[in-house]
Amino acid sequence: MNTPTDRHDAFARVLHWSMAVLILAMLFVGVAMVSSMTLRPSLLMLHRPIGIALLVLVIVRLIHRLRRRVPDLPRDLPGWQRVAAHASHIALYALMFAMPLIGWAMVSAAGNPVVLWGDVHLPPIAPHDPVFYSLLRAAHxxxxxxxxxxxxxxxxxxxxxxxxxxxxxxRTMAPVPLGPRPDEDRAVTPAEVDAP
Structure with missing residues (x-):
């Protein structure tokens, strides 16, 4: 049910911050995989399951966002900033979907199994093709x-x-609400102090 709120609900905040940590970890792991051939096998064992976990989480997050009312942007926010805010959210969701899917397709095109852990493998989603693999790798x-x-x-x-x-x-997405609410964050005039 859509109800007015000045913050995202707790589930949305947990998803946001846990995904932020996982995405940053994935970016650092990805850089390390390219930089170090000795660490690459063990880092791949981390990279693939975290990537699939992020794909699942972004689906959950999108469903949750579509079903819940989100806090409105301030009324005095300039139009270009509103457009930028919406565009950046669309870009974030698109990239959070695209990255794990392209990674999954890339591993499939390389002819390798997509191993999550132990004997748990995902089915290939792209044909085994070295040229397609190189395109996907560059895109990734x-x-x-x-x-x-x-x-x-x-x-x-x-x-x-x-x-x-x-x-x-x-404050709407902060893990804990810090500082005053926006309507409380203003100087009190002497007239207001002296008012009965």
């Missing part, structure tokens, strides 16, 4: 860079709302 690398760029923009926007505008937008 470029989309990882794009994801990092969008995350940095998202972080910059969150800090802008928290520290510059102080309009309550950061």
């Amino acid at each position: 690398a470029w989309l990882a860079r794009a994801l990092l760029a969008v995350i940095l923009l998202h972080l910059a926007a969150a800090l802008y709302h928290a520290w510059v505008r102080r309009d309550g937008v950061y």
